[in-house]
Amino acid sequence: MTAETDLRSPDGFVYASLPQLMALEHHSRGLSFLSRQPLSSILSGAHASRLRGRGLSFDELRNYTPGDDLRHLDARATLRYGKPFVRTFTEERDRPTLLLVDQRMNMYFGSRHCFKSVAAAQLASLCAWMAFHAGDRVGGLVFGDETLEHIRPQRSRARIEALCAAVIRANHALHAALPEAGQPDRLDTVLRHCLASAGHDHLICIISDFAGAGDQTLQLLRQLSAHNDVIAMQVYDPIALQFPDKGRITITQGSVQRELQVDKRQVHGPLGDFLSGRLRDVAELLRRSRVPLMMFSTGEEVLGQLRLELGRLTGSAR
Structure with missing residues (x-):
């Protein structure tokens, strides 16, 4: 085994594996995007059924x-x-589900439990199995900084395996030597592709940290949600909420890296404020889009958070 292969071993924390994602089928049973509340629930939007195409x-x-x-x-x-x-x-019993899965370099980070890229991979698998067991066709758009793989929706286990395999390929392409993303509007490009291919009456789950989101992202989300059910799943690292007050961290921008002593006041205050402020800004943008928002920390197990977030959005205990 080479050093490079060993570095990218699928431990479930830095890199995911296909068997791990496929095994999440069992844990997805009993979970649902459908609301048990009246038609005024958070997922109802402006249309009659609880989720468009499933009523x-x-x-x-x-x-x-x-x-x-x-x-x-x-x-x-x-x-x-x-x-x-x-x-x-x-x-209506059959509805296409599209999962937009972010595997850009900005997702290749984690201070606790797992990297954002791995949490996104696990969420994608759980959502795919949930849609499959609801009787829906499942597909997705898996994107990196330069790559985009489109898996067209079908209702089959083989299609879920193909989607998870695409996520794993993108996940394993990430490594520390890569420069941090070159296209600041990459997320918007993927949303435009989704808008062109989704049509209407889809369930679209966007699994990302929403790095690079801005006014154009807001407009695209509104366009997507006009004819589809859209759910935003924002993956974040807990360091954005509670910045460490001692030790050293390494920050990077492209090929430039710098180590900072975080217990210095001139470092801790501005950097902590920047990270927490950025998280709030993205969450506020998503709320302005009127797209239901779920938030997932890399500091905790994804499955437990998904149960809680589904219960919060649908108002039903799970």
Whole structure:
């Protein structure tokens, strides 16, 4: 085994592995994006069903027959024609789910438990299995700083394996010698690609730290959510919330690296404020987009956080 291979061993903390992601199927059972609340729940948006494409769609207006649900009486048609009419509905059971999985160099960082890139990989797998068990087709866009792999939605275990394999390829392409990202608008480019390919009535989960997000990102998110259900899953490192007050850290910008003594006041204050402020700014931008936001720390296990976040958004205990 070479030193390079050993460096990238899939330990689940710095690098993920395909068997680890596929094994998350068992843990995904019982989890759902569907709200059990009334139609005013946070996932309902401006459309009728709890999640677009997973509720009831109008089928036809017809004469009332004994046994029809009286709640489906159409008052206008009944008054107009002088006899009872009911609206009938069909349940939409199949809906494409797209997972946008960020594996850029900005994700190759973690101060506790695991790197952001690994947390994103685990979230992608859990979401894929959740959609699969809900009867949906599953696909995704896996992107790095220079790469973009599009896995078209299908409902099969082989397609989930293909998606997870794409995530692993992008994950294992990350290493410390790579320069930090060259395209500041990379996230916007991927969102435009998603906008062109998704059409409407998709569930779109964006799993990223949202580095580089700005006004254009806000506009693209609003365009996506106009005809699809969009959920933002922001992955962050706990160092952004509680900056260490002693020791040394190494910061990088491209090929330039510098070690800083964090217990120095001129270092600790400005850098801590910058990291926490950036996290708040991105979260505020996502809230302005009116896209439901879930936040995931790399300092804790992803599965437990996903259960809590789903419960918070849908208002149901899990």
